[in-house]
Amino acid sequence: MTNHWIDIQYSDAMLVIGGNPAENHPVSMKYVQKARDRGGKLISVDPRFTRTSSKADIYAPMRSGTDIPFISGLIKYAIDNELYHKEYVVNYTNASFIVHDDYKFKDGIFSGYNEDTRNYDRSTWTFKRDEDGNILKDETLKDPRCVWNVMKEHYERYDVDTVCAVTGTPKEDFIKVADAFCSTGTPEKVGTIMYAMGTTQHTVGSQNVRAYGMLQLLLGNVGRAGGGVNAMRGEANVQGSTDMALLFHIMPGYNPAPTQSERHKSLAAYNENETPASGYWSNRPKFMASFFKAHFGDNATPENDFLYDYFPKSRRNNSHIALFEAMYDGDIKGFITWGQNPIVGGPNVRKEKAAMEKLDWFVCMDLFETETATFWTKESGADPSKINTEVFFLPAAGPYEKEGSVSNSGRWMQYRWKAIEPKNDSRSDAWFVHNLARRLKALYASENGPIAAPFKALDWSFGDGDYPDVDLVCREINGYDLTTGKTILNFTQLKDDGTTSSGNWIYSGFYPDAAPGEEKNRSKNRDNVDTGMNNYLNWSYAWPLNRRILYNRASADLEGKPWNSNNEVIWWDNAAGSWVGHDVPDFGAATGPTDPGWKNPFIMRPDGKGELFTNGMTDGPFPEHYEPYESPVPNAFSSVQLNPAARIWTGDYNDKGDAKDFPIIGTTYRLSEHWQTGPMTRNNKWLAELMPYMFVELSEELAAEKGIKEKDKVIVSSARGEIEAYAMITKRFRPYEIQGQKVHHLGMPWHYGYQGIAKGSIANYLTPHIGDANTMIPEYKAFLCNVRRAEG
Amino acid sequence: MFEVSRRQFLKLSGATAATLAIVELGFDPHKAKAAAKELKTARTDVTPTICPYCSVGCGILIHVKDNDVVYSEGDPDHPINQGSLCSKGSSVRDLYTTDRRPKKPMYRAPGSDRWEEKEWDWMLDRIAEKVKETRDSTFVVNEDGIPVNRTEAIASMGGAALENEECYMIQKLMRGLGLTFIEHQARI
Numbered sequence: 001m002t003n004h005w006i007d008i009q010y011s012d013a014m015l016v017i018g019g020n021p022a023e024n025h026p027v028s029m030k031y032v033q034k035a036r037d038r039g040g041k042l043i044s045v046d047p048r049f050t051r052t053s054s055k056a057d058i059y060a061p062m063r064s065g066t067d068i069p070f071i072s073g074l075i076k077y078a079i080d081n082e083l084y085h086k087e088y089v090v091n092y093t094n095a096s097f098i099v100h101d102d103y104k105f106k107d108g109i110f111s112g113y114n115e116d117t118r119n120y121d122r123s124t125w126t127f128k129r130d131e132d133g134n135i136l137k138d139e140t141l142k143d144p145r146c147v148w149n150v151m152k153e154h155y156e157r158y159d160v161d162t163v164c165a166v167t168g169t170p171k172e173d174f175i176k177v178a179d180a181f182c183s184t185g186t187p188e189k190v191g192t193i194m195y196a197m198g199t200t201q202h203t204v205g206s207q208n209v210r211a212y213g214m215l216q217l218l219l220g221n222v223g224r225a226g227g228g229v230n231a232m233r234g235e236a237n238v239q240g241s242t243d244m245a246l247l248f249h250i251m252p253g254y255n256p257a258p259t260q261s262e263r264h265k266s267l268a269a270y271n272e273n274e275t276p277a278s279g280y281w282s283n284r285p286k287f288m289a290s291f292f293k294a295h296f297g298d299n300a301t302p303e304n305d306f307l308y309d310y311f312p313k314s315r316r317n318n319s320h321i322a323l324f325e326a327m328y329d330g331d332i333k334g335f336i337t338w339g340q341n342p343i344v345g346g347p348n349v350r351k352e353k354a355a356m357e358k359l360d361w362f363v364c365m366d367l368f369e370t371e372t373a374t375f376w377t378k379e380s381g382a383d384p385s386k387i388n389t390e391v392f393f394l395p396a397a398g399p400y401e402k403e404g405s406v407s408n409s410g411r412w413m414q415y416r417w418k419a420i421e422p423k424n425d426s427r428s429d430a431w432f433v434h435n436l437a438r439r440l441k442a443l444y445a446s447e448n449g450p451i452a453a454p455f456k457a458l459d460w461s462f463g464d465g466d467y468p469d470v471d472l473v474c475r476e477i478n479g480y481d482l483t484t485g486k487t488i489l490n491f492t493q494l495k496d497d498g499t500t501s502s503g504n505w506i507y508s509g510f511y512p513d514a515a516p517g518e519e520k521n522r523s524k525n526r527d528n529v530d531t532g533m534n535n536y537l538n539w540s541y542a543w544p545l546n547r548r549i550l551y552n553r554a555s556a557d558l559e560g561k562p563w564n565s566n567n568e569v570i571w572w573d574n575a576a577g578s579w580v581g582h583d584v585p586d587f588g589a590a591t592g593p594t595d596p597g598w599k600n601p602f603i604m605r606p607d608g609k610g611e612l613f614t615n616g617m618t619d620g621p622f623p624e625h626y627e628p629y630e631s632p633v634p635n636a637f638s639s640v641q642l643n644p645a646a647r648i649w650t651g652d653y654n655d656k657g658d659a660k661d662f663p664i665i666g667t668t669y670r671l672s673e674h675w676q677t678g679p680m681t682r683n684n685k686w687l688a689e690l691m692p693y694m695f696v697e698l699s700e701e702l703a704a705e706k707g708i709k710e711k712d713k714v715i716v717s718s719a720r721g722e723i724e725a726y727a728m729i730t731k732r733f734r735p736y737e738i739q740g741q742k743v744h745h746l747g748m749p750w751h752y753g754y755q756g757i758a759k760g761s762i763a764n765y766l767t768p769h770i771g772d773a774n775t776m777i778p779e780y781k782a783f784l785c786n787v788r789r790a791e792g
Numbered sequence: 793m794f795e796v797s798r799r800q801f802l803k804l805s806g807a808t809a810a811t812l813a814i815v816e817l818g819f820d821p822h823k824a825k826a827a828a829k830e831l832k833t834a835r836t837d838v839t840p841t842i843c844p845y846c847s848v849g850c851g852i853l854i855h856v857k858d859n860d861v862v863y864s865e866g867d868p869d870h871p872i873n874q875g876s877l878c879s880k881g882s883s884v885r886d887l888y889t890t891d892r893r894p895k896k897p898m899y900r901a902p903g904s905d906r907w908e909e910k911e912w913d914w915m916l917d918r919i920a921e922k923v924k925e926t927r928d929s930t931f932v933v934n935e936d937g938i939p940v941n942r943t944e945a946i947a948s949m950g951g952a953a954l955e956n957e958e959c960y961m962i963q964k965l966m967r968g969l970g971l972t973f974i975e976h977q978a979r980i
Contacts, residue, residue: 005848005872026878027848201980233847237959238952238978244959246951246976252963257972265938295964312942314972315935320979323947332973333945334926338962340950340977347980361922365950367893376900384905390922391900392915393907398887399844400854400861404955406842408849408872413956419839419854420861423888424895427912430958435912437965439920450933454941458968462961473957503960526840528871536871673879675845676977683892686883757892778980 002228002550003192004410004542006534009034010226010567013181013191015043018067018199018208019232022051023672025409028232029055035226041180045070045169046198047667047745048697049732058180060173063736063745064667065202065628065782066166069637071211072623073163074178076155078218083182085220088563090139091599092554093217093610095148098128098136103621105154108638110620118645125615135607147613154622157637166625166636168736168743185219187563190226197234198669201781203646206774207623210614214623217610223554223586223601225533225567233409235676236399240407243506243543248318252477252504255287258308260315267308279606285496286505293501294476297459302498310454317647319776320346321769325649328355336363338429339396343371343380344677344753347767347778350721351653353380357387365394365429368679371753371762379754394432397422402430404470405523410548412540413510413523434468474521477503478511487514490545510541522546532582533569546584553579553587553601554610560593619645619773628782629770630719632659633738645773654769657719662784664702664744666718668763674751682756694752694760696725696787699733702744706787713790716748718783720768723761724790746787750780833863840867843881844953848872850881861888927969947973 008014008031021028032042032055044056053059062070078084089095102124104111112121128136128145141148160178164171184191193212202208213222213229221227233239245252256274258264263273271285292306300306316322324342326332328351335356346352356362356375364373374380376387400419407413422428437460444452461476463469479488479502490509494500502508514520527538535548542548549555552569556562560572560579570581577592579585591597600608613621626643627635635641642648673691674681681687696716698708708714712727725748736743752760767780836855843850851870855863864885868875897915898907923946930945948966951959966974 025846025848027850027873027876027881030873030876235952235977236842236844236847236849237954237956239847240956241951241954241959241976242978244951244956245963246948246959246974247978248972248974252960260935260938260940295968309939310941312967312970312972313938313940314942315940318944318973318975320949320975323949323973323975326944326973327947331944332947333930334922334947336946336948336950338948338950338958338976339953342949342980345977345980360926361919363919367887369894378905385903388902389900390902390918392919393894393898393900394915395894395897399953400839400841400852400884401888402955404957406849406955408842409847410849412849414842414849414851416841416955417839419837419841420856420859420888423893425897425912426893428958429954430961432916433958433961433965435916436920436923437961437968439916440924440965440969443920443924451928451931454970455968458964460964460968468961470957473960477956477960503964507956526869528869530871534871539871675880680844680887681880681883683890684883684886685890686886687880690879776979780980 001230001409001411002222003230004412004548005031006536007225007549008032008192008194009038009534010190011035011040011192012189012226013041013043013184014194015045015177015181015191016052016194017045019194019196020046020050020052020669021194021232022055024196024234024670025232026672043177043180045177048669048747058173058176060169060177061734061736063168063738063743064665065631066625067199067202067208068204068211068623068625069158069163069166070169071215072155072158072625073160073174074182075215075218076158077160077178078182078185078215079152079155081182083185084218085185085187087558088220088554089218090141091558092601093612094607095146095612096137096139096141097147097613098138098143098145099147099150099613100124100126100128103150108624108626108635108640109644113644118647120618120645122615125621151612151622162636165739168738182219184221187220187557190224190564190567191219191221192227192230194230194232196232198781200772200775200777201779203629203643203770203772203779204619204623204626205772205777206617207619210617211623214612217612220563222610223549223551223569224563225549225555225569228549231409236408237406239409239411240405240413243407244504248314251291253287253291253506255284255291258311258313260313264313267305270308276606279608280603283494286494287491287502289496289498290479290494290500290502290505293482293498294479294503295459296457297461299457299459300498306498307457310457317776319771321649321771321776321778324352324355325769327358328652330358333360334362335359337372338365341366341370341372341677341679343375344750344762344764347764347780348653348720348769349762349764351769354653357382357389359389361390361392363392363394365396365432366679367396367398368683369393369755370677370679371755374755395424395426397426397428401426402428404430407543411542413507413543414540415521415524428467430468430470431466434462471519471521474511475514476501477507479503479505479508485516487511487520489513506543509545510543535583537584547586548583550586551601552583552585558599617774619643629768629779630657630662630782630784632663632665632743632784633741636739643773646770647773649769653720655719656768657784659784662718662786664746664785664787666716666766666783666785667745667747667781668750668767669747671749671751674749676751678751678753678756678758682751682753682758685757688756688758692758694725694749695728696746696748697728697730697733698746698787699735699744700729700731701735702733702746702787703727703729706789708787708789714787715790716766716785716787718766718785721765723763723765725761746785836862843877844884845880850877852877852881852884861885923969931970942970942972944972946971947975949975950977952977
């Protein structure tokens with residue numbers, strides 16, 4: 001989230017798309033309702049009429065996988081009707097930048113495409129510069145090659161009629177949404193976009209989010225109270241676990257993970273190729289050196305390049321789908337899961353289960369015996385005698401049986417104290433990783449040579465106790481001034497000369513300036529007095545630097561005054577010579593009107609502007625519509641059917657469905673009573689009773705066509721497999737009219753499995769192994785399927 | 793007592809809680825007994841936590857008495873949820889009180905159709921041995937003249953349900969061993 005939950009109350013229009021907070025983030029609706037009480041409008045755009053839709057002022061149905069046409073239609077509507085925030089657009093975005101002469105877009109393909117590798121060379125997705133290297137601009141926005149006009153031309157095709165023919169949205173509903181949301185393109189009003197996995201789980205998922213960002217920049221809604229682009233995260237600490245880089249492609253704090261390449265062959269090469277000349281990332285070498293000081297401790301020195309060479313270099317995509325494909329191919333021998341259950345949650349479960357059967361050993365740490373823990377049992381459909389995997393199940397301590405912090409969707413790092421000793425003989429994940437590290441350190445102690453060396457150099461100083469000292473872990477994440485031995489004040493103090501450390505620079509500041517034994521963990525802060533505009537600066541700690549609203553310089557106009565006096569975040573105090581207000585400035589506190597960076601609120605970008613045009617994506621500088629991997633209709637916007645930069649996986653179990661056999665669009669969703677793959681809720685007697693059975697939700701029209709009655713057992717099939725479920729027939733799904741053709745849409749929860757009290761079929765037997773072109777997030781949300789009554 | 797515990801945060805130790813309860817009840821044993829009957833939370837240790845489910849980050853108070861979780865409720869002091877919770881958040885007590893959690897570490901031998909209960913020491917020794925064996929037999933120090941120091945034969949997955957400190961430690965050990973297949977829920 002750029003903003004935070006409580007801040008939603010300041011919104012005049014809340015566009016919820018690809019998310020369903022009423023069911024999946026129920027308490028957040030408190031703030032949606034507060035905004036509505038003040039006159040704000042709730043808009044729900046969803047393939048299904050959800051409980052959020054039932055609370056909305058406007059509901060617009062939209063076929064799954066058509067966010068880009070929908071949002072592009074809004075972008076065009078705002079431009080055509082001059083509803084955008086012109087001063088914001090001209091000054092705070094790159095609208096005025098002149099685009100590279102060779103940049104082109106034709107029939108669904110941007111310049112630089114290589115058909116064989118399905119990759120783009122992005123060198124033309126850049127700007128024209130003068131001899132001194134300055135970007136050429138036209139702040140009158142008249143130059144036909146400035147971003148503004150190139151963007152206008154790109155979205156010319158997304159007129160309301162074409163958009164509605166593709167999304168299936170009734171035209172009058174689309175116009176209602178456009179009028180309500182685009183009305184926030186003035187200084188007086190502000191709108192927010194709230195989204196979740198309905199947005200990201202597509203082959204164009206990243207560009208879906210980018211489209212939201214562009215719309216918000218056009219309307220001047222980023223950086224303001226009640227505004228922003230807000231991902232509603234699905235798990236208590238999925239924000240924190242991402243920040244801590246439990247992902248192959250990043251290091252803690254979002255530095256790119258080094259790869260086996262010339263670009264990254266040494267620390268010097270890495271720093272040179274990954275460090276921009278301007279913007280906050282120009283500090284990257286300081287974050288890298290400080291990270292390695294935390295990782296390798298005293299072993300890392302400037303002379304040995306902080307042991308950068310010892311850090312693993314990846315040679316391929318290692319993301320979830322790729323991981324299971326590699327496991328299926330026999331490349332992966334050992335597997336450890338920490339509270340994750342891919343046999344329910346992964347896409348194309350038949351393949352992922354077959355992959356696990358090839359493992360030599362598997363360690364599963366969880367609260368309950370999950371489907372993944374028992375992938376080898378008869379109940380799972382396997383023949384145990386044919387599976388030679390050694391399996392270790394480690395009973396994990398529950399969330400209040402240990403201590404530590406979790407970061408919510410608003411980046412609030414909140415401490416969870418330990419209430420009771422772990423149940424039975426369970427242990428925390430921290431205990432296990434600590435003791436595994438110590439066992440391995442002992443095994444390698446007497447070994448020398450190049451294989452042992454990198455591991456022996458790893459610093460592991462979390463105390464001598466049986467349990468690791470969480471306080472020491474916190475200090476290491478925050479980092480130290482290694483000269484004084486105190487924890488570092490915050491990341492602005494980090495250096496690239498080996499005199500500072502920080503395990504995760506973006507968190508640096510949560511444990512400031514503490515001498516050994518002195519406790520200053522700000523995630524434990526519990527002062528609930530409102531410090532202004534409901535930012536609660538003394539409750540918990542929000543990274544970075546306790547900022548609650550990112551890019552908040554953009555909440556103020558060109559003179560440094562809030563765009564709207566009822567909606568103040570920060571402002572320039574001329575007498576004090578600094579930015580002041582209700583939040584920690586996301587800007588140089590002393591950057592004043594005479595500073596060249598005064599109009600550059602987006603400090604993480606090299607030129608300080610919001611990017612309407614970017615070269616940061618693998619699949620285009622603007623979002624462009626492509627149909628899902630499996631779609632019943634041709635792409636109406638170009639002859640290119642699928643995202644041309646999405647990787648296609650072939651081989652066993654990777655069959656693609658055809659609309660002839662599978663004419664119905666299927667999607668998955670969540671329920672209030674269950675959580676993710678279900679171990680913590682389907683084993684809970686109260687929740688299991690509330691939502692006991694797997695079902696598939698069908699429209700009345702589809703049910704009538706198929707002769708299916710309420711509560712019938714039905715079979716849902718896709719090119720990957722079949723599952724059985726109860727039919728639930730509702731008015732919440734309706735047939736769509738797409739380009740003149742009737743298309744059915746159905747949906748089902750993905751929480752169920754064969755373990756627990758509440759049991760049911762695993763929805764992900766149906767979903768494919770294909771992912772987004774940027775992130776490889778699987779396309780769970782739009783696949784082709786069919787449905788029939790079960791025999792007997 | 794509740795007013796005190798909610799307005800001023802303190803992880804109330806049993807002794808503090810009991811003392812406050814007695815002070816408030818004026819040392820009258822009959823009155824104390826009557827009050828305890830009214831509320832099963834009268835003499836509990838109260839610890840604040842954050843809901844383990846979605847990412848709204850609601851505060852929850854866990855009430856412990858006699859080494860058992862006797863009650864859980866929304867934290868009225870928490871600025872986000874102000875005491876309210878959803879169906880899942882209201883049910884966190886059962887994460888402890890359920891009898892469905894495995895009692896011991898369990899091991900399944902190759903080809904076997906059942907678990908065997910084991911001690912942690914045995915499990916740790918065996919897992920460390922497997923990790924080392926796999927790592928050492930697949931480790932690549934250099935490739936194409938570039939130091940790569942990795943193994944692709946071990947994969948780690950998960951962490952969104954864990955704490956920041958645990959996630960940090962896991963990524964540290966896994967990268968320390970040279971893993972590149974490090975993934976979790978955020979990807980899917």
